[in-house]
Amino acid sequence: MLGRMLKGVSGRSAGKTIAVLFALILILSSLAVAGCAKKGGEPARKDTLIIALGTNISTPDNHYATGLPAIGANSEIGDVLFRLDANGNPIPWLAKSYEWSADKKTLTLTIRDNVKMQDGKTMTSEDVRYSLDRFVKYSIGKAALSMVTEIKAPDATHVTLTMKAPFDPLVRTLAYTTITIYSKASIDGKSKEEIASKNSPIAGPGPYKLVEFDPGDKMVLDAFPNYWAGKPQFKRVIFRMMPEMSSRIMALESGDVDLIDAISPQEADRLAKNSKLQVLNPPAAGIVRVYLNTQKGPLADKKVRQALYYAIDRESIVKNIFLGKAEVAHSFAPSGTFGYTGDYDVYKYDPEKAKQMLKDAGVTNLKFTVLHSPGRYILSQEVLEAMKADFAKIGVDMTIQNMEWGAFSAAIKLPLKDTKMEATLNWWRSVNGDADNAIADYASKYWPPGNNTPFFKNDQYDKLFDQEQSEVDTAKRGAELKEMQKILMDEVPAWVLYRQPNLWAARSDLQGVEISALSCLQPLYKASLKK
Amino acid sequence: MAARSERRGARWLRSPAVRRFRQHKAALVGLGLIIFFTLMAIAAPLVAPYSPDDANLAQSLAAPTRAHPFGMDALGRDILSRCIFGARISLTIGLVSVGIGTLIGLPAGAVSGFIGGWFDRIVMRVVDILLAFPPILLAIIVVSIFGPGLQNAMLAIGIAQVPIYARLIRASVLKVREELYVDAARAAGAPEWMVLFKHVVPNSLAPVVVQGTLSLASAILSAAYLGFLGLGAQPPTPEWGSMLSKGRDFLRVAPHASIFPGVFIMLTVLSFNLFGDGLRNALDPKFTKR
C-alpha cells in the first residue's frame, strides 16, 4: 500500500511530492497536538494570578525539589512550621509554640489546632512527624537537619525533635522553606513516580492545592478555601516556567503574566518607569564571593589575599553594574542575620595600598585563575571582568576560566591533593536567618569534598566553631559568631563582594505578595488585585 | 625572470575562470568585504580607537556618541573597538570550524556516495550517529578531553558539521555519478578515483559551497552559545557571537550592545556568500548569466 502511494507520488511533479510528504507529517503532528485537550471550568482571568519563574520546577514535591524559587512555588501546597520575619526572627506558623528541654537537646513543638488540609483531613502531629521524617530521610537538603537524631509525636498536638548536642538555631532552621509539611495520607505508601506525576496526589495545609503539574511548562493550583490563616483571594494561581529573562519581562508587559522573578537591575529601572508595573526588591540572603585557595597556589599567602581585597572596587561594581540594587557585603554572613557584624570590613577600595602591600609581601608578577560557571548568578561574568580590570591596575593578572556547570561543580569538590582551584566565584546564603548557617562551612572538617571550598584552616576558628555550635546561651552564641566573622575578615578565605539583588516585577495593582530573602514566595493567601 | 613571472601572473588573471569571477560584480563586492574584514582583523591594534579591554564602569551601557560611535557595553568598554578586535576571533572560528567540517565530511561523503555498497552503509551509519549526537554533548566531551578554550570549541563545532557535509555531498554525488559524462569518462579508461575527483566531485560541489558559506554564521553563533555555557572563548576575549548573546539581556535597555556585533556577523556572512556564488560561477560554466 505504501508502495502504491509512493509510486503515485513519483508520477507527479516535485512540488506535489513535497506537498504530499508534508501532508503526511502534518497528520502525524496534529495527532500529537490533539493529545492535549482543554480543561473546563477555568476561573476568569481576573481571579487568576499568573506567575512566571525563571527556574524550572522539576517536581511539585518540596522534599525532592531543587532551586529556591521552585521550592517557594511548591510551598503554596505544603506549608512550613515557622516563618522568618524581616529581621530573621522566627514567627510561629504551623507550629503554634515551641519549648526547649533543660539540656537544650530536645525541642518540643506544639502544633496549631484545627488546621485543615487539602485532602479533607485535619493536620495532626503525625503529619508533621511524618513530613519531617521524610525530609530527614530522603530530601536532597536533608543536611539542614542532620543534627536531629529522633523525631517523635508523643500525642496529637506535640512533636519532639531530639539531638545529640544542643543546636540553638534549630527553630530558625525549621523555617527553611524546603522543610514542608504535607498530609501523610496523601503521599504515604505512594510511589515516587506517582507523587511526581502530572496529577500528583500530594496535598498539604497550604493556601493553594495542586490541580495540574506540567513539567517544564507550568503548575496550576486552585485556592484552598479552608486555609487556616485566611481564605486565599485569587481563585487560581498558575506558575509558568519561563527561563529567558527577556521573555518573562515581555510576558509581563503584554499582560500574559502578573508577577515575574529574577530580572536584571537595568530592566528593573526601565520597568519602574512603566505606570502599569511595579518593581520589588526585598532583601536577599545570598552573598556573591570569590573563594580563594588558602592552602596552595598564589593566594595561599594571607597578605596577598588581603592586598588584593583592597584592589577590588566593590562600591563601583554595586553602583555601575547593579545600578545600586545590590549591596556591598561587609561580612561572610548576610546583614540582618542573627549574629551578623559588618565591623571588620577594613578593605575600602585603595589600589595604592594594595600595590604597597604586595610589594611588602615581596610578590611580583602575580597571576591566578578564577573558575566561574556563567549564567548562574546575575551579571557575575561582568563582575569578574570588572575585577580583572581592577587587578590589572595594580599589575595583577587574573584569568577568568568559564566552565560548564557540571564540570565546575566537580572541580570545586576535589580534595586538596588533586585540586587545581586557585579561586572560584560562588554564591552562599543563610537559609535560616542565622549567621551560623552562612559561616559554618569554614570549619576545617568541611574541606572539599565538603563545602569549605577555600580549604580554610584556623585553629582558633575551629575552636570557636565547636563552642558556638553547641552553645546553649543564645546571647553568648551571638558574640561567638561575631568573633568568628572577625577571624574570617582578617584571614580572607574569600573576597566577600556583594549581596545579590532579589528583583521581581509585577503589575502595579497586585498587592499582598511576600517574598523571602531566599527568593521564595511566601503563602499567597493575602495576594489580591487592588480594587 | 621577473618578466616571465609577470607574464605568467597575467595569464593566470586572464584564465576563463578568473574572467568569469571578475565579471560577477557581487562576487567582487564579497571578496572586497572579506579582504576588508581580514585587514581589519590583522591591523586591529592600529585601527581600533581604544583598547578592547579598557573598562570604565561609570559608562556602563552608554549610548553611542561621537567619541564612541557604537556605544559602550555593560562594562563600559568601547563596542567599536571590541567589534574590530572581535574580527580576529570570529573569522577564525567561522573558517576553522567550516574547514574541519568540510575536510572530513567532504571526502567521506563523496567516496561513500560514489562507491556505495557496504562502505556507504557504514559511513552513513556513522553519520547517523554523529547527527543524532546533540552538539552540546559533543562540545562537553571535547572540552572535558582537551580542556576548555576556543580551539576546542571550534573543533566541536567543526565535528558537529561533518555529518551535514557528508550527507549533502553524498546526495549530490548519487545524482552526478549517473550522468552521461561520468560514463563517458569511464569509457575513456579513466581510473575510478580520477572519475570521482575529476568529474563527479567538482560537479557535486555546488550545494557544499552554499552550505559552507552559510555555516560560517551558524559557527560564529554556536561559538557564542558554547561560550555562554562556559565551553567557548574565555572572557574578556572580544568575540562577536558572545558580545551578541551577552547583549541579549540588555536588548531593551541598550540595543546597541547587540546590534553592532550582529551587523558584523551579518556582513561577514553576506560577503562569504557573495564570494561563494562567484567562486562557483567561475568554476562551473553552467552558472553564467543567461
Next chain:
Amino acid sequence: MLRFLFQRLVVTIPTLLVVTFMVFMIVHLIPGDPAQILAGDFATPQVVKELRAEWGLDRPLLVQYGSYLKNLAQGNLGTSIASRRPVTAEIADRYHTTLSLAFWGTLFAVALGLTAGVVAARKPFTAWDYGSMTVALVGISTPVFWTGLILILIFSVKLGWLPAGGTGSSLKYLILPAVSIGFFDAGVVARQSRSSLMEVLGQDYVRTARAKGLPEKRVINKHAMKNAIIPVITIIGMQFGRMLGGAVLTESVFSLPGLGRFLIIAISQRDYPVVQGVCLVLALSFVIINLFVDLTYGFLDPRIRQ
C-alpha cells in the same frame, strides 16, 4: 518496497545500540556528579554517597550499562534523577511540543525558502534575485533569539495579538516560535534551492525542453525542479532533525517545554537516564527522517533507487 523499509529499520538497531553505548559511556565519564549537583549547597560527602548508592551509581560502569540495556529491552528508560519521574513519561510530555515546533518551523521555512529560491533562480542577477537572497541572508545571520524576542515585542507586547510564550491547545502558541525558528532555515533552503535550480537550468535537457517551446513554468516544475530538489530535501531533512533536539534557544525564548531545553538541563545536572533517553529518542527520530529522505531521493530520481 516494504522489504527495503524493513531492512533499513533492522540495520538501524546496531546504530541505535552504538548510540546508547557511546552516550552512556560519555555522560558517565565526563566530569560532574549528579549527586553533587543536585544536592548543591547541601552536598556533604555523606549525602553524596547515599544518593549515589540510591541511584546505583556506585556500581561498575559496565554493570550499570548492562542493567540499562536490560531495562531498555523492556521499554523502560529508567527514572529521572532530578524529578523522580519515569524518563519515558518525561520525554512523552515534551516530544509533541518539539515535534509540532519542528513541523511548523519546517513548513514555514520551506514555504518561504522555496519560493524565494525559485524566484531568484528564474531571474538570476536581477533585483528579484538580490532581494530574495538578501532576505535569505538576513534569516541566516540573525540569531534565533533576536528574531524571537523581536517578534514577541511586536506581536505580543505592542499589538497584543499572540501570546508571549508557553503552551496551549490552540495553534496560536506555535506561530511565533515556528516563524522565528523557520526564518533561519528559510534562508538555508532559499540559498540551496536557488543554487541547485540554477545548476539544473544550465543542463542540456532543460535547454532541450525550452527549445521544444515548453512554457517556462512547466520547464521549472516538470523538469528542473525534480532534479534540483535533492540537495534541498537533504538539507530540509537534516534541519528538521536538528530542530528536534537543537531548538534550545527557541524553546527558551518562547518558554516551550521541548526536548532541546530538557536535554540541556539534564546535561548540566548530569541526569544520566534523561540524557541517555533523550539521545536515544533523537537518534531514532534521525534514523526515521533519514529513511524518509533517502526514500524521497529514489522517487524523485529513479536512477538512484538501489
